[in-house]
Amino acid sequence: MTAVNPTDDPAYRLFQQRFGALRRSRQTESLLTLAAVVLLFVIAAVWTDFSPEQIANGIPRIGEYFGKLFSIEPKGSAGPVGVLAVPHLFGGVKEPQSIAYWFYRIGTYAALLWQTIEMAILATALGFGAAFALSFPATHTFVGNRAVVFVTRRLLEMMRTIPQVVLAFILVWPFGIGPLAGILAIAVHTTGTLGKLFCELNENADLRPVDGIRSVGGSWLAQIRFAVVPQVLPGFLSYALLRFEINVRSSTIIGFVGAGGIGQELKRVIGFNIYEEVSAIVILILLIVVAIDLISEQIRHRFIGAAA
Amino acid sequence: MLQLVDLTRRFGDKRAVDRVSLSIGDGEMVGVIGRSGAGKSTLLRLINRLIDPSEGKIVFDGTDVAALRGKDLRAWRARTAMIFQQFNLVNRLDVLTNVMCGRLYDIPAPRVLLKWFTPTERALAIQALDRLGMADVAMNRADALSGGQQQRVAIARALMQRPKIVLADEPIASLDPLNAKLVMDALADINRRDGITVLTNLHTLDTARAYCRRIIGMSAGRVVYDGAPAGLTDHVLRDIYGQNAHETLDERLTSTSLPTAALAALAG
Numbered sequence: 228m229t230a231v232n233p234t235d236d237p238a239y240r241l242f243q244q245r246f247g248a249l250r251r252s253r254q255t256e257s258l259l260t261l262a263a264v265v266l267l268f269v270i271a272a273v274w275t276d277f278s279p280e281q282i283a284n285g286i287p288r289i290g291e292y293f294g295k296l297f298s299i300e301p302k303g304s305a306g307p308v309g310v311l312a313v314p315h316l317f318g319g320v321k322e323p324q325s326i327a328y329w330f331y332r333i334g335t336y337a338a339l340l341w342q343t344i345e346m347a348i349l350a351t352a353l354g355f356g357a358a359f360a361l362s363f364p365a366t367h368t369f370v371g372n373r374a375v376v377f378v379t380r381r382l383l384e385m386m387r388t389i390p391q392v393v394l395a396f397i398l399v400w401p402f403g404i405g406p407l408a409g410i411l412a413i414a415v416h417t418t419g420t421l422g423k424l425f426c427e428l429n430e431n432a433d434l435r436p437v438d439g440i441r442s443v444g445g446s447w448l449a450q451i452r453f454a455v456v457p458q459v460l461p462g463f464l465s466y467a468l469l470r471f472e473i474n475v476r477s478s479t480i481i482g483f484v485g486a487g488g489i490g491q492e493l494k495r496v497i498g499f500n501i502y503e504e505v506s507a508i509v510i511l512i513l514l515i516v517v518a519i520d521l522i523s524e525q526i527r528h529r530f531i532g533a534a535a
Numbered sequence: 536m537l538q539l540v541d542l543t544r545r546f547g548d549k550r551a552v553d554r555v556s557l558s559i560g561d562g563e564m565v566g567v568i569g570r571s572g573a574g575k576s577t578l579l580r581l582i583n584r585l586i587d588p589s590e591g592k593i594v595f596d597g598t599d600v601a602a603l604r605g606k607d608l609r610a611w612r613a614r615t616a617m618i619f620q621q622f623n624l625v626n627r628l629d630v631l632t633n634v635m636c637g638r639l640y641d642i643p644a645p646r647v648l649l650k651w652f653t654p655t656e657r658a659l660a661i662q663a664l665d666r667l668g669m670a671d672v673a674m675n676r677a678d679a680l681s682g683g684q685q686q687r688v689a690i691a692r693a694l695m696q697r698p699k700i701v702l703a704d705e706p707i708a709s710l711d712p713l714n715a716k717l718v719m720d721a722l723a724d725i726n727r728r729d730g731i732t733v734l735t736n737l738h739t740l741d742t743a744r745a746y747c748r749r750i751i752g753m754s755a756g757r758v759v760y761d762g763a764p765a766g767l768t769d770h771v772l773r774d775i776y777g778q779n780a781h782e783t784l785d786e787r788l789t790s791t792s793l794p795t796a797a798l799a800a801l802a803g
Contacts, residue, residue: 439623444613444640457627
C-alpha cells in the first residue's frame with residue numbers, strides 16, 4: 228500500500244484549478260481588511276493620545292488615587308492615615324478611623340440613594356410604558372403602512388441617540404434642578420432602547436396566532452392584545468428589568484448635571500476634594516448596584532418561560 | 536349562497552388562484568382537493584379575506600365581499616370561521632380564552648385591552664368546548680394539548696363566531712388517523728346539525744370521498760373538477776394530480792382513515 232498525499236488527489240487538483248483563484252482572492256481580501264483595521268486603530272490612537280507610554284506611567288497613579296480616597300488627615304495628625312483602623316473600628320462619630328466617623332453622613336447618603344433608586348424605578352416604568360406602546364406601530368410585520376413604521380422607528384432612534392446626561396442637562400433648564408429632569412431624561416432614553424429591543428421581540432413573534440385572531444374578525448388592537456402580547460410579554464419584562472439595572476447606574480451619574488439623586492452629592496464632594504466622602508459614596512453605590520443586579524437577575528430568571 | 540366570480544389572486548407573475556367561478560349553496564359540505572401549490576389555501580384565505588383578491592368578486596347573499604373594508608370586513612371574517620392546518624391558537628393563553636377569542640369582533644376596545652369577558656361569553660365557550668368533548672381542559676394552556684385536541688379547540692373557537700361558513704384549510708394534515716377522524720366528524724356534525732356551510736381543503740382523497748357530497752378539484756389555480764365524489768374517475772384524477780397520478784395515487788398510501796376493524800378494537 229502506498230500512502231497517497233491528499234494534495235495529489237485528482238479531486239483536490241480539480242478544485243484548485245477551478246477555485247484556487249477565488250480562494251486566493253478571498254485571502255487577499257481578508258488580509259487587506261485586517262491591514263485597514265490596524266491602520267485605523269493606529270490613526271485613532273495617535274489622535275486620542277492613546278500611547279502605551281502614558282498608560283504605563285498612569286497605572287501606578289491609580290493606586291495613588293485610591294490611597295487618597297481611603298485616607299483621612301485627622302486634626303493634629305502629622306500626615307494622612309487610613310480611613311479605617313482596627314483598634315478604632317467601632318469608635319464613635321468623633322473618633323477618626325472608625326466606621327461611624329467615615330460614614331457619619333450615612334443618613335443623608337441613604338436618603339439620596341433611595342431617591343436615586345426611586346428615580347430609576349419611575350424612569351424605567353415610564354420608559355417601559357412608552358416603549359410598549361410604540362413598539363407595535365414600529366414593527367413592520369404588524370403594520371402595513373410604511374410611513375407609520377418609519378416615523379415611529381426614527382422617533383425611537385432619536386430618543387436613544389441623545390446621550391442621557393446631555394438630555395438631563397437640557398431638561399434641568401425647563402424643569403429646574405432636581406430629580407424630575409433626571410427621571411425624564413432616563414425615561415426618554417429607556418423608551419428608545421427598550422422600544423428597539425421590543426421591536427425585535429415583536430418581529431420574532433409567531434404570526435400564526437395573529438392570523439387566527441384576524442380570521443375571527445379581531446381588530447388590530449385585538450390581534451396585538453391577544454395574539455402578540457402573550458407571546459412577547461415575558462421577554463419585555465425581562466428586558467425591562469435589565470434596563471432597570473442599567474438605569475440605577477445611570478441615575479447615580481445623572482445627578483452630576485444637577486438632576487437629583489446621589490450623583491449631585493457625589494459631584495459636590497468631588498468638587499471639594501473630600502476624598503473620604505467620595506470613597507464612602509462610591510462604596511455605597513457599588514453595594515446598591517450589585518444588590519439590585521443580583522435581585523433582578525433572580526426575578527428575570529423567573530420571567531423567562533413564565534406565562535403572560 | 537356564496538358565489539365566486541372570476542376570482543383571481545396573483546403573487547408576482549404567478550396566478551395562485553386563476554379565474555375561479557363557483558357557487559356554493561347554504562349548508563353544503565364541499566371538499567377541495569389538489570396538489571400542493573394548486574391554490575387551495577389561497578382560495579380559502581381569499582374567501583375569508585385574510586388576503587385580498589387581485590380581480591373578481593366574492594358575493595354572499597347579494598353583497599360583494601371582495602370590496603369590504605374596515606369594520607364591515609371584520610364582520611365578514613367573523614361570519615366565515617377559519618380552521619388552520621397549524622391550529623393557530625394562542626399557545627400562551629388558556630383554552631377557554633382561546634375559544635372566547637371567537638367573539639372578538641363583537642367586543643368593544645376597552646374590554647379587548649383588559650382581556651375582560653362576560654359570564655355569558657364564558658358560558659358559551661364552555662358549551663362549545665363541551666360539545667367537542669374538551670370542557671375538562673378549559674383551563675389548560677393551549678400548547679399543553681395534543682394536536683388533535685388543539686384542532687378541536689380551534690373548532691370550538693369557530694363555533695363561538697356563530698359563523699355562516701366554516702373554511703377549513705387542511706384541518707387534519709398534521710394529525711394522526713384517530714384525531715383526524717374526530718376532527719372530520721366534528722366538522723361533519725356542525726355541517727349537519729347547525730346547517731353551517733363547510734368548505735374544506737383535504738390532501739387525502741379518501742377523506743374527501745367519505746365526508747363530502749361535493750368535491751372541487753384544483754390544478755394550477757384553476758378549478759378542473761366540480762361534482763360528486765363518484766365522478767372522480769382515473770381520467771379526472773389525472774387532470775387534478777397530474778400525469779403520473781395512476782402511479783402515485785394509491786389511496787391506501789395517503790389515507791389517514793383507520794380500518795373499521797381497528798376502530799372497533801379502539802372502541803372496545
